[in-house]
Amino acid sequence: MKIQYLPHKKIDLEKWDNCVQKSVNGNLYAFSWYLDIVSEGWDALVCNDYETIMPLTHSKKMGISYLAQPFFSQQLGVFSTKVTTPEVVNKFVAAIPKSFKYIEINLNKYNLLTPVPAGSRKNHNxxxxxxxxxxxxxxxxxxxxxxxxxxxxxxxxxxxxxxxxxxxxxxxxxxxxxxxxxxxxxxxxxxxxxxxxxxxxxxxxxxxxxxxxxxxxxxxxxxxxxxxxxxxxxxxxxxxxxxxxxxxxxxxxxxxxxxxxxxxxxxxxxxxxxxxxxxxxxxxxxCEYLTIKQNRLPFPLKLFKK
CATH class of the missing domain: 3.40.630.30 (Gcn5-related N-acetyltransferase (GNAT))
Structure with missing residues (x-):
């Protein structure tokens, strides 16, 4: 499968919202209007003409880009009009651009990962x-x-x-x-x-x-x-x-x-x-869902963000 990274200005919002609406695991937080409020300028990973999608809710601090879970959006992750398998979720997580040096985001309850990445945690809902x-x-x-x-x-x-x-x-x-x-x-x-x-x-x-x-x-x-x-x-x-x-x-x-x-x-x-x-x-x-964490920060910053 070919997963494409799209900066915000290149996202087709009509196709995006159509995917969210028809997704097997769609939810409120993934609609473009909601993301625009909680994570202005969000980017995306897209596969097969918006059949499967993942929002990238990014911020920047001290010149370093990172992914963080926005306030008021409990579960994001991978959404698809087809059932998402652990293999698909793994591929999307692996496709997150290396330019994001630190990642701490919540997947949704239907996003299973095998194996569960080190540093991840389960949350209660x-x-x-x-x-x-x-x-x-x-x-x-x-x-x-x-x-x-x-x-x-x-x-x-x-x-x-x-x-x-x-x-x-x-x-x-x-x-x-x-x-x-x-x-x-x-x-x-x-x-x-x-x-x-x-x-x-x-x-x-x-x-x-x-x-x-x-x-x-x-x-x-x-x-x-x-x-x-x-x-x-x-x-x-x-x-x-x-x-x-x-x-x-x-x-x-x-x-x-x-x-x-x-x-x-x-x-x-x-x-x-x-x-x-x-x-x-x-x-x-x-109903549990997963928070995943990846620390790609350069040394010595890597030591201060566990």
């Missing part, structure tokens, strides 16, 4: 199949999750779909780094705003908001739909929201709304014990 009735789904909740949902209902909370503005939601994240978020560089908040605005305008997403009895916003989450999957992409709670277990209520109501539909609810992680316990409380299953 929790998913829930919503095809079942809400009653069937709640049977798989942990006792702790059920108890917290009941507590939330007793606190007089109200849930409103698309009940807050994009700016109010982004400010909620800024001021209250919630159970879903890790520390975010301040310049990345504009990307959050762009993603949500595009998705709402394109009818690809929705914000679920929780208010207290004083009509104050105490929790919110943004969900985005693609490839028969809905991703719990951004979320945050105030201290009051955490105390009143607002996010447990929000998630349960979202599950109820979309139960008995051909959808997978993707919680997007996590390797961190606290969030992972929260996601597992809703009866999710763990």
């Amino acid at each position: 929790f998913e829930l199949d919503l095809i079942f009735t809400h009653k069937q789904l709640t049977r798989k909740y942990t006792e702790n999750a059920r108890r917290n949902i009941a507590k939330a209902w007793g606190n007089g909370l109200t849930i409103v779909s698309n009940g807050c503005t994009v700016n109010d939601f982004v400010n909620l994240i800024k001021n209250n780094v919630g159970i879903k978020m890790v520390s975010i560089p301040r310049e990345k908040y504009n990307n959050i705003r762009k993603i949500i605005s595009y998705a709402l305008h394109s009818r690809l997403g929705e914000i679920s908001a929780v208010y207290n009895q004083k009509n104050e916003l105490v929790a919110a989450a943004f969900f985005i739909f693609s490839h028969k999957k809905v991703i719990y992409l951004f979320a945050a709670s105030t201290e009051e929201g955490k105390e009143k277990r607002a996010m447990f209520l929000l998630i349960d109501e979202f599950i109820k709304k979309y139960s008995e539909k051909n959808l997978i609810l993707d919680f997007e992680g996590s390797n961190i014990e606290g969030p992972a316990r929260f996601y597992k409380g809703f009866g999710t299953i763990n």
Whole structure:
């Protein structure tokens, strides 16, 4: 197979998005509009007239080009309209240009590598199949999750779909780094705003908001739909929201709304014990994906980046 490297300006975005849409393993993060927001000027590897593709999300530091996983894009890697074999994935990884001196990127859960490269690590992602009735789904909740949902209902909370503005939601994240978020560089908040605005305008997403009895916003989450999957992409709670277990209520109501539909609810992680316990409380299953690392830095820089 002939794999071609394309700088950004030579990528046929229409063919690219068509491949992502029709890919056996396509996902939201690989669409050109999304990549343009999270990794401006991204490049690509392409095979057989966009039958199989791989985005190269690059940056530069001290004059050195490298590949890194962009914020808000959990899984990228190789996408194809045909089933990707370990051999194909290996060939794409090997085809990454040598000009990228350091690589640390996430593949997607369908990208298997044999053997697994040294320095790679497995990551946890929790998913829930919503095809079942809400009653069937709640049977798989942990006792702790059920108890917290009941507590939330007793606190007089109200849930409103698309009940807050994009700016109010982004400010909620800024001021209250919630159970879903890790520390975010301040310049990345504009990307959050762009993603949500595009998705709402394109009818690809929705914000679920929780208010207290004083009509104050105490929790919110943004969900985005693609490839028969809905991703719990951004979320945050105030201290009051955490105390009143607002996010447990929000998630349960979202599950109820979309139960008995051909959808997978993707919680997007996590390797961190606290969030992972929260996601597992809703009866999710763990779907692993791989982070690959390659250090091509010249000596002595190679010693400082393990």
